[in-house]
Amino acid sequence: MIFYPVVFALLVTMALAIVRAVKGPSLYDRVLAVNMFGTKTVLFLAVASYLMGRPDFLDLALAYALINSIGVMAVLQFFQSREFRRRYEHRHEAE
Amino acid sequence: MTLVFGVFLLTLLVIVAVAIVRSTNLFAAVMLSGIFSLLMAVNFFLLDAADVALTEAAVGAGVATVLFLSALALTAEHEQVRPGGAALQWLPLVVAFATGGLLIYATFQNPVIGDPNAPVHQHVAPWYLENTPELIDIPNVVTAVLGSFRGFDTLGEVFVVFTAGIGVLSILGLRHTLVEMTSAEIDARQRSLRHHLIPRVVGRGMVPFILLFALYVQFHGEYSPGGGFQAGAIAAAAIILYSLLEGDDRGRALVPEWLLQIMVASGALLFGGVGVVCMLLGGSFLDYSVLAEVPSEGQHLGLLLIELGVGITVSGVLLTVFHAFARRASR
Incomplete structure (x- = not known):
């Protein structure tokens, strides 16, 4: 059964990503950890659906693969808008 | 084997939950809650609840993080540490542990996962x-x-x-x-x-x-x-x-x-x-x-x-x- 080593490796990678997300230290480590965890989730669901003999559950992995990127876009937009707002507030205070 | 995966993933879930509670940086908490939702979805999936896992995928991965970040944009970066007596902090801890203990005690009566004679299957x-x-x-x-x-x-x-x-x-x-x-x-x-x-x-x-x-x-x-x-x-x-x-x-x-x-x-x-x-x-x-x-x-x-x-x-x-x-x- 080739699937078991694959699942095992994925679980170890997920645990490592969680270690990085919990420890940090910088925010970007955490963002990357979440992103990586999302990718590993997609892979895990894909492998597990074959392992469980339900390949039609591959839909779920597909859904994750499509939707996962939205969170990262939101993070990008969050940091950008925060940057602009700070600059705006600074200018406002200076006046 | 599924049980082993389940226990491992639930352990990770507990670790992430504790990290969310302990983190004072709200952005880190949002990121960790994203991981929490993904872990939850994998657990649902392993329990064969594909419809629920898909809901968790759509809401947790797609919409919840976006809404959390939008809310975060309206508030401060760090959680405010509320000044209060030690007793005030002990009380919620005791309540949480008592409730948790009761729930764990209740699970001893539960049938094993997949038991065909469990009441839910009857x-x-x-x-x-x-x-x-x-x-x-x-x-x-x-x-x-x-x-x-x-x-x-x-x-x-x-x-x-x-x-x-x-x-x-x-x-x-x-x-x-x-x-x-x-x-x-x-x-x-x-x-x-x-x-x-x-x-x-x-x-x-x-x-x-x-x-x-x-x-x-x-x-x-x-x-x-x-x-x-x-x-x-x-x-x-x-x-x-x-x-x-x-x-x-x-x-x-x-x-x-x-x-x-x-x-x-x-x-x-x-x-x-x-x-x-x-x-x-x-x-x-x-x-x-x-x-x-x-x-x-x-x-x-x-x-x-x-x-x-x-x-x-x-x-x-x-x-x-x-x-x-x-x-x-x-x-």
Whole structure:
């Protein structure tokens, strides 16, 4: 059964990503950890659906693969808008 | 083997939950809650609950992180440490441990996972499994149970979503004029990712595929995991992605707010309306069998309509909440 080593490796990678997300230290480590965890989730669901003999559950992995990127876009937009707002507030205070 | 995976993933879940509680940086907490949701979805998946896992995927991975970040944009970066006596901090800890201990004690009485003699497998579940092919004639029993056998519950859930949307709007304000905003550049142009080529090209390319997938989940829910709730959340996620990339103003131009308000109300109305039509045709409330000559075809039609109603309301509410946050942040 080739699937078991694959699942095992994925679980170890997920645990490592969680270690990085919990420890940090910088925010970007955490963002990357979440992103990586999302990718590993997609892979895990894909492998597990074959392992469980339900390949039609591959839909779920597909859904994750499509939707996962939205969170990262939101993070990008969050940091950008925060940057602009700070600059705006600074200018406002200076006046 | 599944049990080993389950225990391992649940252990990770506990670690992440503790980390969320202990983290004072709110952004880190949001990121960790994203991981929490992904872990939760994998656990649902391992328990064979594909429909629930898909909901968690659509809401947790797509919409929740976006809404958390929108809320975070309105507040401070760090959690405020509240000054208080040690007794005040011990009390919640004791309560939490007592409740947790009670719940763990209660699980000792639980049957083993997958035990065929467990009460849950003896009650109504065998009846559903046995009668779905004959009465409803669709392969996905979950959709049959949600939409038809327990249609009342689903109608209630739709109204819960509807009420939650109204609640959020009454807190955040439905109409916020942007008069106070003197620097227009903060809002429309620079807040979006419009000037970043790669996210824009890649992201915009994904929007139609996400919408297509939402339609697939919506109309294929009778045959595979999915249905109105999941499809509504996925469709909302697609529009949210567009709004993030192009700016909230263009997102609102794409799906105008009057349309969203109509969507929120009309989805719930469609669901209830199908029930009333069933009554007018001589059946009981939400008994779709009377909708067509052949009862199972009536069930198909009824399920299609109510799932459509659910999808419209869910996506309407999620988008309205997102816009309410975004507008608030741009003041």
